[in-house]
Amino acid sequence: MEPIRKHEGLVYPLNRANIDTDQIIPKQFLKRIERQGFGQFLFYNWRFNDDGSRKKDFSLNETKYDGASILVAGENFGCGSSREHAPWALQDYGFKVIIAPSFADIFYNNCTKNGILPIQLSEEHTSIIIERAEKKQYTLTVDLEQQRVKDNGGFDVPFNLPGYQREMLLNGWDEIAVTLTNEDKIAAFEAERK
Numbered sequence: 001m002e003p004i005r006k007h008e009g010l011v012y013p014l015n016r017a018n019i020d021t022d023q024i025i026p027k028q029f030l031k032r033i034e035r036q037g038f039g040q041f042l043f044y045n046w047r048f049n050d051d052g053s054r055k056k057d058f059s060l061n062e063t064k065y066d067g068a069s070i071l072v073a074g075e076n077f078g079c080g081s082s083r084e085h086a087p088w089a090l091q092d093y094g095f096k097v098i099i100a101p102s103f104a105d106i107f108y109n110n111c112t113k114n115g116i117l118p119i120q121l122s123e124e125h126t127s128i129i130i131e132r133a134e135k136k137q138y139t140l141t142v143d144l145e146q147q148r149v150k151d152n153g154g155f156d157v158p159f160n161l162p163g164y165q166r167e168m169l170l171n172g173w174d175e176i177a178v179t180l181t182n183e184d185k186i187a188a189f190e191a192e193r194k
Helices: 085-093 105-113 123-135 163-171 175-180 183-193
Strands: 006-014 070-073 097-100 117-120 139-143 148-150 156-158
Touching (some): 006 123, 070 123, 085 105, 097 123
Antiparallel strands (some): 006 139, 139 148, 148 156
């Protein structure tokens, strides 16, 4: 995984609450065996018509959000089933940071395990971001080391990420990489067992 220390990116506002994992990546696309390739199916039922053409009334299809890497949404983001494919689809599409007032627990943990930074901000702060991003192209800087979300117009709010998840994302580690940081201790233990 890529380390996340500081990320500046275009914001995509998805002003909806209770977005479940089946909306993020519908079940019919879960047959792939690799983590890549899911981005094209992200929010499929919202983005595409039955004939595969893009829906004109879904905001992610607007060109002003092309290249967005920060998604901001309503409360309870990632609820529903525990499918790890949801963060895979978001990441494959290009999102590195997700900001919401609250997340489903399993989804939140799946994000940190797969290199996406989930940030919980108040409804007031997420509403401000959504409102600004709906009006025009809007960028934020997310500083994981300082645990702050900022824009260039005075918006500057702190966030908190638990130490273990923060360390994983700062270093670009998955759980196997965390285990391998203790490789010398594991080798010594195994040598003792002989």
